Amino acid sequence: xxxxxxxxxxxxxxxxxxxxxxxxxxxxxxxxxxxxxxxxxxxxxxxxxxxxxxxxxxxxxxxxxxxxxxxxxxxxxxxxxxxxxxxxxxxxxxxxxxxxxxxxxxxxxx
Amino acid sequence: xxxxxxxxxxxxxxxxxxxxxxxxxxxxxxxxxxxxxxxxxxxxxxxxxxxxxxxxxxxxxxxxxxxxxxxxxxxxxxxxxxxxxxxxxxxxxxxxxxxxxxxxxxxxxxxxx
Numbered sequence: 001x002x003x004x005x006x007x008x009x010x011x012x013x014x015x016x017x018x019x020x021x022x023x024x025x026x027x028x029x030x031x032x033x034x035x036x037x038x039x040x041x042x043x044x045x046x047x048x049x050x051x052x053x054x055x056x057x058x059x060x061x062x063x064x065x066x067x068x069x070x071x072x073x074x075x076x077x078x079x080x081x082x083x084x085x086x087x088x089x090x091x092x093x094x095x096x097x098x099x100x101x102x103x104x105x106x107x108x109x110x
Numbered sequence: 111x112x113x114x115x116x117x118x119x120x121x122x123x124x125x126x127x128x129x130x131x132x133x134x135x136x137x138x139x140x141x142x143x144x145x146x147x148x149x150x151x152x153x154x155x156x157x158x159x160x161x162x163x164x165x166x167x168x169x170x171x172x173x174x175x176x177x178x179x180x181x182x183x184x185x186x187x188x189x190x191x192x193x194x195x196x197x198x199x200x201x202x203x204x205x206x207x208x209x210x211x212x213x214x215x216x217x218x219x220x221x222x223x
Contacts, residue, residue, distance in 0.1 A: 046207075049209065097143065097158055098155070098212060099155070100152045100154075100155075
């Protein structure tokens with residue numbers, strides 16, 4: 001898996017959009033970008049993934065740059081329950097396993 | 111998505127003993143994974159367990175310390191053997207979905223005294 005770089009921590013006001021960046025400058029053509037989050041004392045939760053097109057689901061949107069060297073996870077209307085550690089992973093489906101980095105601790109404040 | 115349960119949810123064990131953690135999935139899956147999460151840290155992959163074959167261990171993890179069983183497509187166990195305080199961690203199992211996304215169990219919080 002390509003190495004990913006994320007800011008250590010971020011704050012966001014409740015009700016505002018949370019934009020979490022991820023750098024994956026060495027990503028290869030067959031590696032997908034996956035996002036997970038881990039709320040305190042729980043197992044990680046899958047959020048979204050994409051290859052090169054922007055993706056949206058009921059939880060979030062994923063914006064991947066045209067050169068695929070970076071991406072942004074967008075939580076459109078952050079709530080206090082979105083406070084968690086967010087992990088960005090560049091995943092090679094042929095490798096069959098995921099390598100988790102240190103992630104970004106997002107704190108949503110009232 | 112898959113629903114995963116783990117037993118026990120937490121345990122306190124004495125040094126030198128062993129603990130077996132169970133992972134049950136609500137559907138048949140090919141690949142299951144075991145992770146360790148030490149206090150305040152990210153997840154580290156211990157091994158990948160496929161049904162019908164030996165588990166594949168990551169660098170730094172050995173079968174004698176972390177034996178894994180995978181008797182069928184819905185169940186796996188991880189044993190933490192001859193425990194020391196350094197083994198105090200959260201142990202998580204996960205499975206792959208159709209899009210290679212992973213679904214995680216709630217974890218087993220282990221404290222070794």
